[in-house]
Amino acid sequence: MKNIFATRYGIIGVGAVIGVLAPLLQKLGNPGNMGICVACFERDIAGGVGFHRASVVQYIRPEIIGFVLGSLIAAYLFKEFRPRLGSAPVVRFVLGVFAMIGALVFLGCPWRAALRLAGGDGNAVLGIAGLIFGIWIGTLFLKKGYNLGRTQTTGRTAGLMMPLMMAGLLALLISFPQVAGQNKSGILFYSVKGPGSMHAPLVIALIIGLAVGFLAQRSRFCTMGAFRDFILFRHAHLLSGVVALIAAAFATNLIFGQFHPGFEKQPIAHTMHFWNFAGMTLAGLAFALAGGCPGRQLFLAGEGDGDAAVFVIGMVVGAGFAHNFGLASSPEGIGIYGIEAVITGMIVCLFIGFTMRRKHI
Amino acid sequence: MSAKIDARGLSCPQPVLMTLHAIKTEKADEIEILTDTETSKENVVRSAARQGWSVIDILEEEGNFRVKIRKK
Numbered sequence: 001m002k003n004i005f006a007t008r009y010g011i012i013g014v015g016a017v018i019g020v021l022a023p024l025l026q027k028l029g030n031p032g033n034m035g036i037c038v039a040c041f042e043r044d045i046a047g048g049v050g051f052h053r054a055s056v057v058q059y060i061r062p063e064i065i066g067f068v069l070g071s072l073i074a075a076y077l078f079k080e081f082r083p084r085l086g087s088a089p090v091v092r093f094v095l096g097v098f099a100m101i102g103a104l105v106f107l108g109c110p111w112r113a114a115l116r117l118a119g120g121d122g123n124a125v126l127g128i129a130g131l132i133f134g135i136w137i138g139t140l141f142l143k144k145g146y147n148l149g150r151t152q153t154t155g156r157t158a159g160l161m162m163p164l165m166m167a168g169l170l171a172l173l174i175s176f177p178q179v180a181g182q183n184k185s186g187i188l189f190y191s192v193k194g195p196g197s198m199h200a201p202l203v204i205a206l207i208i209g210l211a212v213g214f215l216a217q218r219s220r221f222c223t224m225g226a227f228r229d230f231i232l233f234r235h236a237h238l239l240s241g242v243v244a245l246i247a248a249a250f251a252t253n254l255i256f257g258q259f260h261p262g263f264e265k266q267p268i269a270h271t272m273h274f275w276n277f278a279g280m281t282l283a284g285l286a287f288a289l290a291g292g293c294p295g296r297q298l299f300l301a302g303e304g305d306g307d308a309a310v311f312v313i314g315m316v317v318g319a320g321f322a323h324n325f326g327l328a329s330s331p332e333g334i335g336i337y338g339i340e341a342v343i344t345g346m347i348v349c350l351f352i353g354f355t356m357r358r359k360h361i
Numbered sequence: 362m363s364a365k366i367d368a369r370g371l372s373c374p375q376p377v378l379m380t381l382h383a384i385k386t387e388k389a390d391e392i393e394i395l396t397d398t399e400t401s402k403e404n405v406v407r408s409a410a411r412q413g414w415s416v417i418d419i420l421e422e423e424g425n426f427r428v429k430i431r432k433k
Contacts, residue, residue, distance in 0.1 A: 006403050080399050082424070087372065142378065150370030153397075153424075220400050225373060232374060233381065237407065291372045307372075 003078075005218035008240060014219040015241035019248025021208050022115050025063070027256050028200035032267025033119035035249075036063060036212070038294035039100055039109035039283075040268075042312070043319035043328075044196050045169065048189055051316065052323035055183060056194025060173045062202050064298065066209015068166040071217035071302025073210070078218070083159025084151040085306025091148060091352055092290050092307050096314020098345035099286035099294065101321065104328035105279025105338050106130070107269055109294045110223035110287070113280065114242060116269065118249035120261035126273045130280030135227045137281075138288025141353035142232065146289065148356055151307060159304030162312065173202065195268055216299045224284065224293035268331060275334045275342070282345045289353055363391035368401060369425060376401040377408045380430075384412050391417075394428045402426040 004010050022035030034040055040057075047058030075081040103109045106127045108116060113131060116124035138146075176186030183192050191197040199205065215221070219241065226238040253259040263271050270276070287293050290311050292300060297315075300308035322328040326336035335341075364387040368376035376396050383392050392414075396402050406416050409430040418429040 003399070003403065078399075082398060084370070084397075087370070142374065147371070147375060151372070152370065220403070228374065233377065233408065233411075235408070235411070291374075305372075 003218060005215065006220060008237060011219050011221065011237060011241035012244040014215045014221050015244030016248040017215060018212055018221070019118070019245040020252050021212060022111075023118070023249050023252040023256055023258055025200045025205065025208060026258060028204060029198055030200050030205075031195040031198045032258075033116040033121055034108070034112055034195065034268060035115055037108050037112035037115070038064070038067075038298065039103035039315065039319075040107075040112060040195070042294070042315050043100065043104065043322070046316045046319040047191070047196060047323070049172075049187075050189050051320040054323040054328070055189075055196075056191050057196040057323070058183075058189035058191045059196045059199055060169050060188065061199070062170070062173065062206035063209035063212070065166040065170050066206045066211075067213040067216070067295065067298040068163055068302040070210035070213020071299040072163045072213075074214040074217035075303035080217075081159065081304050083154045083156050083304040083306070085154050085158060085310075086152040087150060087307045088148040088356065089307050089310040091356065092311040093314035093317075094348060095286045095290040095352065096297075096311040097318035097321065098348055099283050099290070099311075100315040100318030101327050101341050101345055102279045102282030102284075102286060103294070104319065104322040105334055105342055106276050106283065107329050109283065111293070111295055114223065114246050115249055116266070118246050118259075119253050120259045121266040121269055122261070122263040123266060123269050123271055123273070123276050126276040127280040130277035131284040132227050132231075133277070134281040134284025134286075135224060135288045136231055137285050138353070139228060139231045141289065145358040146353055146356055147358045148291070151305070154306065158306050161306065162301035162309035170206075213299060213302060216295060217303060220296075221299075222293050222296035224287040225296065227284075228288055270329050270331055270333045272329075272333050275329070275338065278342050279329070279338075282342050282349065285349045285353070286345070289349060362389045363393065364389035366392065366394045368405075369395055369397040371401070373400065373404060377404050380405050380408055381412065384409070384414065390432045392430050394430070396426050396428065397424060399426075402428060
């Protein structure tokens with residue numbers, strides 16, 4: 001059976017649907033230009049379970065749970081659930097850590113960069129430029145034979161680990177629901193102010209997350225692959241999905257009155273142009289070396305890819321480091337050790353890029 | 362002349378890189394690419410078509426896809 005979602009019209013349609021749903025989530029309560037942000041939401045989940053104690057960013061985001069479970073459902077329905085792992089998982093963990101740190105210096109993953117642009121945030125231009133630059137560096141490594149090695153087929157249990165973890169998070173969210181005005185409910189942390197306190201209703205966020213996960217699994221939507229494939233092969237297939245997302249989000253923001261052009265006072269954003277660029281350069285390189293944007297890693301984890309699951313865990317741990325060590329930015333600017341973190345991350349990613357070669361696997 | 366590529370277990374964009382490399386460097390008129398995911402199969406088919414090669418056969422066997430492409 002032909003997969004209509006993997007056609008040109010399919011990927012454009014999926015991009016456009018995500019471009020409508022994300023601003024809708026913002027309208028329903030998610031933070032500004034953050035209808036969907038995979039990095040921010042995984043960071044909020046890290047806070048929700050107490051891996052960091054930044055009180056303004058603690059909430060178990062149902063969208064992330066939906067992304068993984070929606071992908072799992074699609075993969076099962078279309079017989080694409082393939083449990084696999086073993087392609088340098090510890091390297092992928094480290095890449096996940098620094099991808100998150102880079103994203104939190106910019107204040108958003110590629111998904112949010114696109115949504116920030118569609119919401120009028122000029123600083124997103126620097127972030128997207130940095131993202132493309134980082135991915136371009138990654139393509140140079142790919143051309144030189146960079147490779148993390150082959151996966152092995154594994155048992156169903158291993159492939160189900162990340163979906164089960166997500167189901168576990170959902171169980172915690174239901175068992176310890178948010179109590180208005182309280183920063184804790186049972187074992188979970190809940191922000192009472194700041195972006196972590198802003199969220200769409202749980203059920204709606206979960207349903208939209210499931211829909212996006214389903215569609216993205218079918219279409220292979222990837223914000224990093226979009227630029228990588230265009231740079232490497234001049235293939236605009238995935239890129240057309242990202243462009244459709246931005247166009248649809250822009251139109252939806254106009255309708256909802258959520259389009260506010262400018263650089264200053266943008267929601268959850270800072271104006272340190274170089275560090276917006278450099279943070280996303282680090283994230284872009286890490287995503288390129290790991291073979292997928294943070295969303296794609298969730299969708300792959302949903303279809304049984306244990307290495308993508310390890311990358312996701314790396315991002316959650318990276319969020320812990322980012323907030324515990326003062327690496328993450330805030331609207332006031334970059335964190336105390338943000339510069340050192342970006343430099344360290346670039347050195348680590350370049351080391352991985354130079355040393356993981358085909359001849360060694 | 363035909364060439365074979367084993368891209369099983371390799372994630373994006375490796376199967377496509379290997380296919381395009383073979384199209385450019387091998388003197389083969391036919392290339393057979395073995396992949397183990399639907400995504401890699403789709404990407405390989407799409408890339409080959411863009412290079413002006415035609416897909417002559419896709420066989421699914423034991424969870425793998427054997428994609429045969431031929432120079433037009």
